[in-house]
Amino acid sequence: MSTPTIGLFGTCGNSRWREPFVAAYRAEGIPFFDPQLPPGTWTPGCVAEENRHLAEDDLVLFPVTHESPGLGSLGEVGFCALQAIRANRFRQMVFLIDPECLDPEATEAIRVESNRARRLVRSKIEAEARHWHNIHLVETLDTMLSLSLRLWRIAVEMGAIGADRRA
Numbered sequence: 001m002s003t004p005t006i007g008l009f010g011t012c013g014n015s016r017w018r019e020p021f022v023a024a025y026r027a028e029g030i031p032f033f034d035p036q037l038p039p040g041t042w043t044p045g046c047v048a049e050e051n052r053h054l055a056e057d058d059l060v061l062f063p064v065t066h067e068s069p070g071l072g073s074l075g076e077v078g079f080c081a082l083q084a085i086r087a088n089r090f091r092q093m094v095f096l097i098d099p100e101c102l103d104p105e106a107t108e109a110i111r112v113e114s115n116r117a118r119r120l121v122r123s124k125i126e127a128e129a130r131h132w133h134n135i136h137l138v139e140t141l142d143t144m145l146s147l148s149l150r151l152w153r154i155a156v157e158m159g160a161i162g163a164d165r166r167a
Contacts, residue, residue, distance in 0.1 A: 006032045006148060007057035010073050010096075011065040017141055021061070024145060030152055033057060059151055061144055063096035064121075069106050069114035074121050092151045094136045096144050097122040 006025060008018050018034055025032045033053040037046065054060065054076075062077060064070040077095060099122070101114035122137070129135045138144045 004031065005053065005057045005059075006030060006152065007053045007060040008032055008034045008036070009054060009060060009076070010063040011068055011070055012036050012073075013068050015065060015067050017063060017065055017067075020141075021145055021148070024149065028149070028152075030149075058090070058155060059092045059094070059148060061094050061148055063141060063144060064098060064118065065096070065141075066098040066100055066102040068103050069101050069110050071110075071114060071117060074114075074117045077121050077125065090134070090155070092134045092136065092155070094138060094144055094147055094151070095125050096138050096141065097125065 006021075008021060011017060012035070015036075018036060022032065022034065024030075035046070035050045035053070062073070064073045064077070074097075077097075097118050099115070099118060101111045101118070103111070106114065125135065125137045129137050136147060138147060
């Protein structure tokens with residue numbers, strides 16, 4: 001069994017969205033997994049570790065920010081929601097889908113496709129969040145951070161963190 005962990009997935013690249021999350025988790029002593037690696041440190045072996053965390057972490061955060069088209073991340077969202085529902089009813093998934101790609105390096109065609117995909121994925125998450133207690137959709141990174149801390153504390157108090165809870 002793996003160590004109870006918060007997984008910080010979603011937008012990578014030059015994004016700095018993880019910094020306040022990492023600082024807060026370190027201050028609280030909460031273990032986390034950050035798949036964002038320094039340049040030149042990624043190896044093919046990192047894929048297996050990232051996939052394991054995506055499938056097993058007790059709390060998975062998945063923001064798709066406006067900073068990049070996020071087409072790969074948007075594709076992963078469905079996998080995450082499916083994992084939350086099927087694999088472990090105690091796992092929590094928190095999504096943020098910024099409504100618009102504002103990446104200045106993306107072509108107009110890519111921004112249009114990204115914005116279309118964002119609307120589609122967001123509508124699916126909204127629908128699932130109405131039916132499942134462990135899928136959450138938030139509007140801001142601040143809300144994501146505060147919700148993640150609250151969910152973590154509740155899970156620890158209930159003894160739900162780290163136990164084998166497959167149902």
